[in-house]
Amino acid sequence: MYEPVIGLEVHAQLKTRTKAFCGCSVEFGAGANTQTCPVCLGFPGSLPVLNEKVMECGIKTALALACEVQAFTKFDRKHYFYPDLPKSYQISQYDLPLALSGFLEIEVNGARKSIGIKRVHLEEDAGKLIHEPDCSLVDYNRAGVPLLEIVSEPHLNSPDEAYAYLVSLKAILKYLGVCDCDMEKGSLRCDANISLRKKGTSGLGTKTELKNMNSFKSVKDALAYEIKRQGEILASGKAVAQETRLWDDSAAKTSVMRTKEEAMDYRYFPEPDLPPFSLSAQMIKALKDALPELPEALKARLISAYGLSDYDVGILAADKALADYFESCVKLYHKTKAIANWIIGPLSRELNTRNLTIESLGLSAQEFILLLKAVEEGKVSALSAKDVLAEMLNTGKSAHDIISEKDLGQVSDAGELEKIVTEALSQNEKSVEAYRAGKSNALMFLVGQVMRLSKGKANPKTAQEILKQKLSG
Numbered sequence: 265m266y267e268p269v270i271g272l273e274v275h276a277q278l279k280t281r282t283k284a285f286c287g288c289s290v291e292f293g294a295g296a297n298t299q300t301c302p303v304c305l306g307f308p309g310s311l312p313v314l315n316e317k318v319m320e321c322g323i324k325t326a327l328a329l330a331c332e333v334q335a336f337t338k339f340d341r342k343h344y345f346y347p348d349l350p351k352s353y354q355i356s357q358y359d360l361p362l363a364l365s366g367f368l369e370i371e372v373n374g375a376r377k378s379i380g381i382k383r384v385h386l387e388e389d390a391g392k393l394i395h396e397p398d399c400s401l402v403d404y405n406r407a408g409v410p411l412l413e414i415v416s417e418p419h420l421n422s423p424d425e426a427y428a429y430l431v432s433l434k435a436i437l438k439y440l441g442v443c444d445c446d447m448e449k450g451s452l453r454c455d456a457n458i459s460l461r462k463k464g465t466s467g468l469g470t471k472t473e474l475k476n477m478n479s480f481k482s483v484k485d486a487l488a489y490e491i492k493r494q495g496e497i498l499a500s501g502k503a504v505a506q507e508t509r510l511w512d513d514s515a516a517k518t519s520v521m522r523t524k525e526e527a528m529d530y531r532y533f534p535e536p537d538l539p540p541f542s543l544s545a546q547m548i549k550a551l552k553d554a555l556p557e558l559p560e561a562l563k564a565r566l567i568s569a570y571g572l573s574d575y576d577v578g579i580l581a582a583d584k585a586l587a588d589y590f591e592s593c594v595k596l597y598h599k600t601k602a603i604a605n606w607i608i609g610p611l612s613r614e615l616n617t618r619n620l621t622i623e624s625l626g627l628s629a630q631e632f633i634l635l636l637k638a639v640e641e642g643k644v645s646a647l648s649a650k651d652v653l654a655e656m657l658n659t660g661k662s663a664h665d666i667i668s669e670k671d672l673g674q675v676s677d678a679g680e681l682e683k684i685v686t687e688a689l690s691q692n693e694k695s696v697e698a699y700r701a702g703k704s705n706a707l708m709f710l711v712g713q714v715m716r717l718s719k720g721k722a723n724p725k726t727a728q729e730i731l732k733q734k735l736s737g
């Protein structure tokens with residue numbers, strides 16, 4: 265049996281107003297080549313100047329990943345020729361990166377694992393090619409945009425672990441506010457390297473590098489494909505070739521981009537136009553002291569303050585805004601578990617189907633809590649309340665107005681419920697017999713029938729009590 269050994273390289277676009285080495289805007293979606301200047305177009309004689317904010321974002325991220333920020337760091341030129349690279353080199357960091365040796369905690373199926381971070385370094389992005397049927401165009405707006413490259417140790421042993429690593433890393437970047445992590449806009453990108461080795465051994469097999477994955481799911485799928493492909497090669501007694509492979513999402517497979525023989529020689533050398541940087545311990549400490557609460561700390565606090573489960577806080581803390589929303593709700597209403605259940609359940613479902621974030625949903629915590637109180641006080645059934653929530657989001661009306669307009673008020677009146685129960689019993693004689701013969705799960709079926717007959721309006725608790733009375737009578 266083989267075991268996969270996986271390392272990830274993540275490129276995060278740093279959330280600054282201007283580019284890494286010039287004053288051009290980084291705003292997404294502007295007209296092609298409108299955000300360029302002699303520096304980011306690589307005109308002779310132009311000189312780069314580091315954007316202070318870029319260094320700050322890099323240090324903050326490195327500290328949040330428990331890395332050792334280096335007191336002395338420098339930039340290097342990484343040379344290669346490609347039409348989207350105006351200078352024919354990229355300003356990057358080679359032998360003296362910004363930070364080294366940190367770690368990131370992940371959790372897969374309840375098991376925690378610490379994944380080593382090898383290095384964190386700063387670099388600039390290239391431009392973008394746009395391929396038309398009869399020509400190719402280039403847009404240099406992205407050239408010079410600041411990137412942070414975060415390289416993990418090969419400590420990941422399954423596609424699920426790789427996925428969990430990306431989710432955790434994304435949460436940290438979002439909490440820090442250093443990256444908007446929008447994969448569709450390319451502000452978070454991931455390459456992977458993967459090899460297989462015999463389970464129980466510690467050596468490393470020949471690895472392939474995977475590129476062109478556009479979502480966390482693609483990373484997971486590409487790794488799973490590669491594990492199968494390499495496994496088949498090894499099982500047939502052949503050797504895996506060291507190469508870079510491109511993932512094709514629609515074909516769901518990888519194919520060769522370049523082989524080891526075609527590997528690039530980047531001819532790195534120190535960037536002569538930028539002086540090396542000495543980072544004072546004082547500056548690093550000041551940034552460390554100012555770090556916001558990070559996901560792990562928030563999870564621990566949510567568990568101890570509100571008695572939530574690991575599962576609950578895992579979902580809430582994965583999105584800082586969702587956790588903030590939860591805490592706003594808790595200030596308004598004391599039933600913390602009910603609030604967590606509703607945010608994780610019905611509210612998250614609405615977010616997913618509408619493809620919205622909690623910030624863009626436009627539902628105030630006040631309005632949401634009024635709906636929850638209506639459920640808890642028995643004014644509307646939990647079932648109907650889900651429809652009320654959808655209606656609130658569609659129309660912007662309050663929970664109270666929708667419940668009274670649609671006549672969704674929950675039926676808790678014993679007399680009215682008895683009629684419905686009697687009808688349900690007469691329609692389902694077989695279940696009645698089964699219940700009386702000792703099949704207790706027939707009761708839940710009958711409760712379901714009462715709910716159906718009342719169009720979701722019956723108070724399920726009262727309905728169940730009346731059912732039990734009638735069945736034992």
Ligand SMILES: [Zn+2]
Nearest residue numbers: 286288301304
């Ligand atoms: Zn520029």
